[in-house]
Amino acid sequence: KNEVEQSPQNLTAQEGEFITINCSYSVGISALHWLQQHPGGGIVSLFMLSSGKKKHGRLIATINIQEKHSSLHITASHPRDSAVYICAAHISNFGNEKLTFGTGTRLTIIP
C-alpha cells in the first residue's frame, strides 16, 4: 500500500463544475503539498499546509490531521485547470527531509 493515496486517478468535468480531489496518507507528516503538473511537464507548487485550510483564487486546500486526509477543491473550473494534480507528504525525520508523492489525479475540464 502506498504511503500517499489519491483519488480519483482521472476526472473529467464540464467547465464551471466544482472539483474535489482527495489525498490520504498513512505516515506522520510535517506538511502536505499540493502540486500542479501542466501537460508540458512543468510543476508548480499550489499549496503547502500543515493544518486547517488555505485559499488561493479559485483553489482551496484543506487538511484534517487526525484523519490524515487532505482535499483540493477547484471552484468554477475552467479548461486551463486541466492538469495533473499531485499531493505529496512532507516527512521530516531528524534532519532528513523527503516528499512522498501520490500517483496524481489527471483532471480534464471540457469547455
Place this chain on the structure above:
Amino acid sequence: GAGVSQSPSNKVTEKGKDVELRCDPISGHTALYWYRQSLGQGLEFLIYFQGNSAPDKSGLPSDRFSAERTGGSVSTLTIQRTQQEDSAVYLCASSLVITELSNQPQHFGDGTRLSIL
C-alpha cells in the same frame, strides 16, 4: 533568472555512458531536492541537500547514482554506466529554509529529460 534552472533540458546518451545533470537553485535557497519521474509513473524522491550536506542518500536507486552540492548552491546529479531504466525526467526543486517548524514551498525546475538508448 529568478527560478530554478536545470541543464541540459534534454539529454540522449548511449547505455553505459556516464551523465551529469545540473541544478541551479534559486539564490539563497538552502534546501535542494532531486526527484525523477519515469514515463507514466509518479514522482520519486531521490535525495535532499541542506546546504552542502545530504543527510539521507537512501532514495538514490543504486550506487550508480551520486549527487553533490558545492557552495550551498549548484548541485549535480551523476549517473554512471547508464541503463535504459534510468530514462526519466529528473527534476530539481529548492526551498528557502527547511526545519520541522518552518517548511517552505518548493520551487521546481523544468527538469532534464534523459533518454538512454
